[in-house]
Amino acid sequence: MSLLDKHSIRQSENLERTMKSVQRWVAAAIVIGLMVGSTALLAGEMKVDAATASEAIAQAEAAQKKADSVNGEWRDTGKFIKNAKKAAEAGDYAKAIRLAKKAESEGNLGYQQAVSQSELKIPSYFKAMYQ
Amino acid sequence: MDPVEPMQTQLLTATGRETMKKLLISLAVLLITAVSAQAGPEEDRMAFIKYYKSKFPNVPMEEYANGAYAIDPVGRENWEAIEEFPPYEPFIDRGQVMWETPFANGKGYKDCFPDGPVIAHHYPHWDKKQKMVMTLPLALNQCREANGEKPLKYKKGPINNILSYIAFQSRGQVVNVKVPMDDPDAVAAYEDGKKFYFTRRGQLNFSCASCHVQNTGLKVRTEILSPSVGHVTHWPTYRSKVDWSTVGTLHRRFTGCNKNIRAKPMKAQGPEYRNLEYFLSYLSNGLELNGPGARK
Numbered sequence: 001m002s003l004l005d006k007h008s009i010r011q012s013e014n015l016e017r018t019m020k021s022v023q024r025w026v027a028a029a030i031v032i033g034l035m036v037g038s039t040a041l042l043a044g045e046m047k048v049d050a051a052t053a054s055e056a057i058a059q060a061e062a063a064q065k066k067a068d069s070v071n072g073e074w075r076d077t078g079k080f081i082k083n084a085k086k087a088a089e090a091g092d093y094a095k096a097i098r099l100a101k102k103a104e105s106e107g108n109l110g111y112q113q114a115v116s117q118s119e120l121k122i123p124s125y126f127k128a129m130y131q
Numbered sequence: 132m133d134p135v136e137p138m139q140t141q142l143l144t145a146t147g148r149e150t151m152k153k154l155l156i157s158l159a160v161l162l163i164t165a166v167s168a169q170a171g172p173e174e175d176r177m178a179f180i181k182y183y184k185s186k187f188p189n190v191p192m193e194e195y196a197n198g199a200y201a202i203d204p205v206g207r208e209n210w211e212a213i214e215e216f217p218p219y220e221p222f223i224d225r226g227q228v229m230w231e232t233p234f235a236n237g238k239g240y241k242d243c244f245p246d247g248p249v250i251a252h253h254y255p256h257w258d259k260k261q262k263m264v265m266t267l268p269l270a271l272n273q274c275r276e277a278n279g280e281k282p283l284k285y286k287k288g289p290i291n292n293i294l295s296y297i298a299f300q301s302r303g304q305v306v307n308v309k310v311p312m313d314d315p316d317a318v319a320a321y322e323d324g325k326k327f328y329f330t331r332r333g334q335l336n337f338s339c340a341s342c343h344v345q346n347t348g349l350k351v352r353t354e355i356l357s358p359s360v361g362h363v364t365h366w367p368t369y370r371s372k373v374d375w376s377t378v379g380t381l382h383r384r385f386t387g388c389n390k391n392i393r394a395k396p397m398k399a400q401g402p403e404y405r406n407l408e409y410f411l412s413y414l415s416n417g418l419e420l421n422g423p424g425a426r427k
Binding site: 113 | 170174178179181182322325326330331332333334336338340344389393394395397403
């Protein structure tokens with residue numbers, strides 16, 4: 001084996017080692033980042049108290065009312081709000097917030113659904129029948 | 132003459148033809164959209180009939196009065212067996228008693244409906260005076276209230292007795308709903324019902340048309356989806372399903388449909404459902420009434 005060959009083998013081994021080291025650092029950074037991020041997220045979600053639950057329920061009720069104003073309310077929105085109130089009364093604020101958020105989302109979607117169809121839309125498969 | 136000119140002319144003609152083709156297609160699409168959006172009641176009815184005829188070419192028109200059993204041979208066998216001992220019979224008898232029993236003030240249904248009890252085919256109709264769609268249950272309750280009686284509930288209970296009696300007496304009468312086209316309020320009510328029918332609602336994002344036009348004849352669980360022509364011919368109806376096991380009104384059925392698609396139901400006999408009934412009933416014009424009905 002020539003000196004040149006030995007040199008190039010050493011060089012490629014060094015490069016491989018460096019790459020492995022970089023990979024390890026990147027992986028560690030990702031893991032730490034994810035941990036920090038999820039902790040922050042959890043911390044954000046973990047704010048569960050009576051005031052937050054009450055606010056979430058009020059927002060859900062407003063969304064429900066908005067959907068109802070355009071006849072777009074969904075079947076279970078009211079039930080979710082009712083159960084959220086019960087959970088809040090029982091001190092289960094996490095459950096109350098979860099249900100209220102669900103109801104708020106339904107209210108917003110029901111409103112959008114109704115508003116997007118404010119004009120009569122005959123489905124494409126049926127339009128041809130008018131010819 | 133420039134030798135290039137004919138080629139240019141040819142190219143221009145080809146481009147022109149292409150543009151013209153696109154324009155014509157756009158115009159045709161616009162025309163169909165405009166026609167279907169502005170179609171009147173009769174155009175709507177004919178469109179529905181055309182659709183169902185293309186889907187079920189062997190079903191005679193009069194069969195649509197039997198709802199899903201016009202297109203479901205197995206279900207029909209069951210239904211015919213049930214009809215041998217109709218589960219709605221006791222309700223008809225109780226309804227007859229109601230019809231003949233005077234109110235506390237000495238008057239009765241007979242006074243409100245002197246042509247009765249064969250009157251089901253007169254409903255729903257446009258009430259010019261009250262500027263609203265008048266349905267039979269609403270007219271019965273207006274009669275009661277005018278005579279100092281409490282109105283009956285619109286989905287369950289005794290209203291189904293009197294409705295069963297009137298429906299039975301009215302069997303064989305033909306649906307003949309009219310939309311006075313010279314009355315913009317009547318046309319608006321019909322159009323409102325039509326819009327309700329085609330509007331997607333609820334968490335499942337279904338419209339009435341999703342089940343009863345697009346997927347008619349297909350199954351939802353074990354049930355065949357019925358065509359909308361014939362939806363109104365057989366009310367009130369005895370449903371054998373566990374949470375009915377009794378006779379119920381058309382608006383109770385509307386409520387159930389809306390709940391199935393996870394939409395909040397409207398109020399029974401509120402304007403939305405009455406207008407929907409107006410639209411649906413028009414679609415069944417020409418079919419015989421055969422209520423009360425029996426369904427699964």
